[in-house]
Amino acid sequence: MRHDGRASDEMRAVSLERGVSRYAEGSCLVKFGNTHVLCTASLEERVPPWLRGGGEGWVTAEYGMLPRATKERMRREASAGKQSGRTQEIQRLIGRSLRAIVDRRALGERQISVDCDVLQADGGTRTAAITGAWVALSDCIGYMRDAGMVTGPVLVDHVAAISCGIVGSAPVIDLDYVEDSSAETDANFVMTGSGKLVEVQGTAEGEPFTRDEFNALIDLASDGIARLVDLQKLTVA
C-alpha cells in the first residue's frame, strides 16, 4: 500500500491545460498531482551558430523552479549566479526528448525554445515537464502551420515521460516527493506514442537493483506513458 493510497501502477491525477500564456506561441500548464509545471514554447527566427545555413531547425529547453516551489525555500538560481548541475541535467534531457520526435528539416531554419518552470514541486517535475512540453510544442507548430510557415508534418510522434521506482521493495509508478525521498531505485522513462524508448535513466539510490526489477519498472512505465499519450491526444484534439 502506498502512503497516499494509490495502487502500484496508479499515476496521480494528471491534467494538461493549453493556452495558459497570452504571449507564447504554445503553452501548457501540466499537473501530476501537486507537481505543477508551466511550459511555454517560443518561436525564434534564428538557430544556434553551428546550424546556420543548413536548412535545419532546433528545439531547445530551459528548466527552472520558483524558489518556493518546494517545502523549504531554495535559493534563486539567478541570484546565486548559476544554474545547478541538476537544472542543467534536466533541461538537457527535456531538449533531447523533444528533438527525438521533431523533423528538424520540416521545421525549417528556426528555433523553438521550450521553458519549463516549476510552480510547485512534489516529485516528478522532469517527467511532467516533458509531457506538458509536447503539448506546448504541438501548439507552437500549429501556430506556425496557421501562419503558413510549415506545411508537412513537423512533429513525427508524441513523447511523454514518467518516473518509476522501487519503494519499500515494490515497483511503483509516478513517485511523489515522499516516495522519491525513500526510493531504493529511481528511474525516469521517456517514450514515444509508438511505444519506443527515447531516454532511460535508472539510478540506485540505495541498494543496486536487478534486471528483473528494472524490467518491472519498464513495464509500469510503458503502460503509464501510453495513458499520458492518450491524454495528450485528447488535449490537442
Next chain:
Amino acid sequence: MRHDGRASDEMRAVSLERGVSRYAEGSCLVKFGNTHVLCTASLEERVPPWLRGGGEGWVTAEYGMLPRATKERMRREASAGKQSGRTQEIQRLIGRSLRAIVDRRALGERQISVDCDVLQADGGTRTAAITGAWVALSDCIGYMRDAGMVTGPVLVDHVAAISCGIVGSAPVIDLDYVEDSSAETDANFVMTGSGKLVEVQGTAEGEPFTRDEFNALIDLASDGIARLVDLQKLTVA
C-alpha cells in the same frame, strides 16, 4: 481616450487570490489586468549577519520574470548568470516597501523572504508585486500568530502601489505595456493604508515634467491606492 477604453483614473481589473501555494506560509496571485504575479512569503528562522543577536527581524524580497512572461522571450537570468540592474532595483523597492509597514521587533529575530515571480507581464509588474506581497506577508504573519510565534501587531499598516504616467499629454493611472512604452513620464507610488507615502519614483522618459503634472499623478495614485487597500482588506477579511 485610452487605447483600451479606460477612463484616465480607471485601473485595470485587479484581483488578489490567497493560498495559491501548497508550501509557502503565505501566498497571493495578484492580477492587474494581464499582469500576473505570484507572490510567496517564506518564513526562515535566521536573520542577515548584521542583525544577529539584536532581537529584530528582517523582511526581504526577490523578483523574477519567467522568460516568456513577455511578448518577446527574454533571456533567463539564471542562465545569463546574473540579475539585471532592473531586477535588482525592483526587488530592493519591494523589500523597502514591505519593511516600512512591519514592526521588526515584534517580528522577532526571523526573516521573511517574499518572492515575486511574474508569470505574465503587461506593465506595472512592480506595483502589482508590492500589492500582492502585502497579502502574502499578512498570511505569513497569520501563520506565525496561529503558531504562537508572535503576539502583538506585526503589520502596522497596509501598503500598496500603483503606476501613473503622462500619456499623450494626459495623466493616467495604471499603465499597461502599450501605454508604458509611449509615456512621456512614468511614475510609481507606494503608499500606506493611512494614505502616507512610502516610495515615490518619477522619471521623464521623454520631456521633463512640471510640478503640476507631477501633482496630478499623485492625486491619481492616492485614489487608486486607497481602492487597492480596500481590496486587500476584503481579501484578508
Next chain:
Amino acid sequence: MRHDGRASDEMRAVSLERGVSRYAEGSCLVKFGNTHVLCTASLEERVPPWLRGGGEGWVTAEYGMLPRATKERMRREASAGKQSGRTQEIQRLIGRSLRAIVDRRALGERQISVDCDVLQADGGTRTAAITGAWVALSDCIGYMRDAGMVTGPVLVDHVAAISCGIVGSAPVIDLDYVEDSSAETDANFVMTGSGKLVEVQGTAEGEPFTRDEFNALIDLASDGIARLVDLQKLTVA
C-alpha cells in the same frame, strides 16, 4: 539646527573643476562638501547594438567608489566580481538624467560614456555625480563641436541634482552622511535648467511621509538646483 551649523535650505560648499583629466574629452571634479566625484566623458565612435544604423547617439554612465572613499573600507567591486544593486541603480539614474537633456539625433551615431568615480563620500554622491557629469558632458560636446563633429545644439538644457530629506522632523537640503543615516525620509531630485523635473525619488527610511512634507522637499530642491545650474553656467562660461 543642523549638526554642522547649516540652515535647513543651505547646501554645502559646492565646486566644479573642469579639465582635470589629461585624456578625457570632457572632465569635472565635483565637490559637495566632503563628497568628491571625478566625472569623465569619453567619446566613442559606436553605439549600442539596438541603435545601429538609426542615426541616433547614446549617452550612458558608470559609477564606482574607491574602496576607501568611505569611513570604513568597502570591498572593491572588481574583486567581488560584480557591481552591487546600489551601484547599478545609481548608474542607471545618472544615464537617464543625462539623456533627458541631450538631443540624441544631433549627437549623431556615437556614444558618450560618463564615468563617475567617487574619490571621497560624505552623502549625496549620486546628486554630485549628476551635477558634475553635466559639465563633463558639456565639455565633451564642446570638443566635438571644435572638431566639426556636431553643428546645432546637442545639449538642450542643463541638468543638476540634489538630495533633500526629513531629519529630526525638519526638511533639509543636501544631506551629508550623518544626516543621511538618521533621516526619516530621503529624496533625490533631478531637474533641468528650466526648472522641470527629470527624476524624483523619495523613500521613507523610517516613518512614511505626508504630501505636505514631500512638497516641502521639492521646494527646497527647486531652489538648490537653480543655484547649481547657475554654478554650472559660471563654470562653462
Next chain:
Amino acid sequence: MRHDGRASDEMRAVSLERGVSRYAEGSCLVKFGNTHVLCTASLEERVPPWLRGGGEGWVTAEYGMLPRATKERMRREASAGKQSGRTQEIQRLIGRSLRAIVDRRALGERQISVDCDVLQADGGTRTAAITGAWVALSDCIGYMRDAGMVTGPVLVDHVAAISCGIVGSAPVIDLDYVEDSSAETDANFVMTGSGKLVEVQGTAEGEPFTRDEFNALIDLASDGIARLVDLQKLTVA
C-alpha cells in the same frame, strides 16, 4: 564489421595502472584504447555541512578534460569561468556510482574526493573514469586501513561501467569516438561486481529504440562489466 575490426562484443584494450600519483592516497591511470583518464582519490578530514556530526562519510567526484584531450582543442573550463552542463552531469554520475558501493558509516566522518581528469579522449571517458576511480578509491581505503583509520569493510562491492550502443543497426560494446558520433542509440551502464545495476542511461540519438534493442545492450554490458571487474580484482590483488 566495426570500423576498427572489433567484434560487436569486443571491448578495446583496457589497462589499469595503480600508484601513478606521488601524493594522492590512491590513484589509477585507466585506458580504454585511446581514452586515458587519470583518477586520484584524496582523503580529507571533513564532510559537507549537511553530514556534520552524523558519523557518516562522503565520496564525491570531479571530472575534467585537458583542453587538447580531443581532436580539436576545447576551451579550458577554468578560463571559461564555469563547468559545462556535460561536465557536471558526468561528475555527478561518477560520485553516485562510487557511493553505491561504499559503506559510508564504516568510512567515518571523512570525505574522499575522486578527481577524474581525461588526458586523452576517444569515447567512453565517463565509463573509463568510473572503472578507474574504483581502483583509486580502493587504494585510498587501503591507505586508511594501514593507518588504522578504518577497520571493517568500507568498499562493499566492485563497480565498473561500460558504454553500449546501436551503430549501423547493430548493438556493440565500448564505442569509440567515431562510433559514438554515428550511433543511433547510446547507453551507459554502471554495474557492481555482483552483477547488479547501479546506473542505466540510454539515449536515442536518432531513432527511438525498442525494448529488444535495449535488452541486447544490457546483455553486452553485463558481460563487459564482468570482465572489467575481473581486471580490477587482478589489479588490486
Next chain:
Amino acid sequence: MRHDGRASDEMRAVSLERGVSRYAEGSCLVKFGNTHVLCTASLEERVPPWLRGGGEGWVTAEYGMLPRATKERMRREASAGKQSGRTQEIQRLIGRSLRAIVDRRALGERQISVDCDVLQADGGTRTAAITGAWVALSDCIGYMRDAGMVTGPVLVDHVAAISCGIVGSAPVIDLDYVEDSSAETDANFVMTGSGKLVEVQGTAEGEPFTRDEFNALIDLASDGIARLVDLQKLTVA
C-alpha cells in the same frame, strides 16, 4: 635623446602628497609626471584565516585603474565582472614589496590594506604605486603609534620602485607610455632604503637582452630609487 628631452638617467617630476583622504589612516597621492596614483592605507582589526591566532599581522594591496585613466577608455573591471591578469599581477607585486619592509610581528594581529587607484596613467603606474604606498603605509603606522597600538619599529626600511628599459638601444630610467610602448626591454625594480633588492622583473618585449644591458638597467634603478627614498624621507619628516 629621449622624446620628451630627458637625459637617460633622468626621472620625471615626482611628487608625494600626504593626507589626501579624509578617512584613510594613511594616504598619498603620488605623481610620476602624468602618472597619478591615489594610495590609501586602511587598518582592519582582522587577519586572513591562515594567520589567525599567530600574533602576526598582514599587509595586502589592491590595484585598480579608473576607466578613463588612459588615452582610450578601458572597460571597468567591476562591470566586466573580474580583474584582469595584469591587475592581479600588479597588486600581488605591491603587496609583496610592502611586506618585505614590515615587521609583521610588531604590527600585531591586524591587517593593513593598501589601495592603489590610478587616476591617470602615463607609464610606470606600478612603480609609482609602490613608492606612494610606502608613504600611506608609514602614515597608517604613525596613526597606530599615536593610538598606542604599536610601540617598537614596524616599518624596518623604506621601499620604492622604478622602471628602466632599453629604448632605441639605450638604457633609460622611468619610461613613460610612449617609451614603454616601443621599449625593447622593460624592467621594474623594487629596492629598499638600504639599497637591497626586493623585486626584479625584466622582460624582453622585442629582442632578448644581454647581462651587460641588464646590469646597466640595475645601475640606473639603484640611483633612481635612492632619490625616491630621499623624497620619501623629506615627505614624512
Next chain:
Amino acid sequence: MRHDGRASDEMRAVSLERGVSRYAEGSCLVKFGNTHVLCTASLEERVPPWLRGGGEGWVTAEYGMLPRATKERMRREASAGKQSGRTQEIQRLIGRSLRAIVDRRALGERQISVDCDVLQADGGTRTAAITGAWVALSDCIGYMRDAGMVTGPVLVDHVAAISCGIVGSAPVIDLDYVEDSSAETDANFVMTGSGKLVEVQGTAEGEPFTRDEFNALIDLASDGIARLVDLQKLTVA
C-alpha cells in the same frame, strides 16, 4: 648540503618526452624530478581580433594544475569559476617567453595555443613548463612545415627556464618544493639558446638580497639553461 643531496649547481633529473598526445600537433611531457608537466601545442587557423588581417601570427599559453598534483588537494579552478592570480601570472609568462623566439610573420596569420598542465608538482612548474613548451612548439612547427604551411625559419632560437634561489644563505639551482618553501630569495630565469635573457624575476621572500647574491643566481641559471637547451637539441634531433 641540500636536503636531497644535490650540489648547489645541480639540477634534478630532467627528461623531455615528445609525441605524448595522439591529437596535438606537438606535445611534450617534461619532468624536472617529481615535477611533471604535460605540454601540448594546438594549431588554430585564427588569430586574436587585434591581429586580423595583418599577416602575423600569435602564440599563447594556458596553464593549469590537476587538483591533486600537490601534497594537499587544491580546489579545481573550473569549479571555483575562475583562474587564480598565480595561474594567470604564469600563463602570461609562458606566452611571452615563447613569443620571444618566434618569428610571428613567418608563422603566418595563425595561432598556436600551448597548454601546460601540471600532473604533479614539486616546485619549478613554470620553468619546467617553458622548457617543455618549446619542444611542443617545435614539433607543431615541424608539423606545419611538413604540411607546407610554413617555409623559412619560424623558431628563431631555443628558450628554456630554470629557478634559482638563496636557501640557507647559499645560492642553489632548480629548487624543489621543500627548498622553495624555505628560500630567502626565489628567482626564475628564462633564456635563449644564445644565452640572452628573455625574462628575469627575482623576489625576496624574506630578507631583501644584494646585487652580488643576484649575480650568483644569474650565473647558476646561465649554466643550467645551457644544459636544458642541449637536452632540447638532443630531443628534437
